[in-house]
Amino acid sequence: DGGITQSPKYLFRKEGQNVTLSCEQNLNHDAMYWYRQDPGQGLRLIYYSQIVNDFQKGDIAEGYSVSREKKESFPLTVTSAQKNPTAFYLCASRPSGTDEQYFGPGTRLTVT
Amino acid sequence: AQKVTQAQTEISVVEKEDVTLDCVYETRDTTYYLFWYKQPPSGELVFLIRRNSFDEQNEISGRYSWNFQKSTSSFNFTITASQVVDSAVYFCALSVRGQGAQKLVFGQGTRLTINP
Numbered sequence: 001d002g003g004i005t006q007s008p009k010y011l012f013r014k015e016g017q018n019v020t021l022s023c024e025q026n027l028n029h030d031a032m033y034w035y036r037q038d039p040g041q042g043l044r045l046i047y048y049s050q051i052v053n054d055f056q057k058g059d060i061a062e063g064y065s066v067s068r069e070k071k072e073s074f075p076l077t078v079t080s081a082q083k084n085p086t087a088f089y090l091c092a093s094r095p096s097g098t099d100e101q102y103f104g105p106g107t108r109l110t111v112t
Numbered sequence: 113a114q115k116v117t118q119a120q121t122e123i124s125v126v127e128k129e130d131v132t133l134d135c136v137y138e139t140r141d142t143t144y145y146l147f148w149y150k151q152p153p154s155g156e157l158v159f160l161i162r163r164n165s166f167d168e169q170n171e172i173s174g175r176y177s178w179n180f181q182k183s184t185s186s187f188n189f190t191i192t193a194s195q196v197v198d199s200a201v202y203f204c205a206l207s208v209r210g211q212g213a214q215k216l217v218f219g220q221g222t223r224l225t226i227n228p
Contacts, residue, residue, distance in 0.1 A: 099147075099162065
């Protein structure tokens, strides 16, 4: 089955710990994206990558880091520098030549 | 600035009523794409439609229809004969391109509740 997978669906961490969220796609899409969604809010772009080994900061990149070593994978690390990390994180990918993005099921991160 | 505004934060209607979700956008681009996504309680965003700025024809897909008006920078979404399964948060988005990259700018979303 082709699609975007994010694991785990729920993640709990203690304050001060780094945590890495997984995003994998087998759609052969070049571009991948990470968004953050807070309750009652829209989606805000954290990082995006148009091709392997390249990525750019989005609107709220502070306290986050990413890597894009493989086309299929775009992991997001939430570092201890992120002041309010508790949120719902969505990963998306986009095929070349189009503008629509396709989303994974999301990871709900809770930091206490 | 590139911006999308969904002024309706929440809408609640009774099943079988028609409902329209508003979307107003701002862009300096002459060519652009607009989108609607649905976010059911499970959380995943589901792509509904893409509209090219050159095509102002209304589109209908079953009970869903979209009205794009470039003159008023609006891209409204109507659900006819609403059903409980339509309950979700709906997002309007604008495609932004620059420096070889493509991004989506999302509105704040409209939470639609269909009551039986």
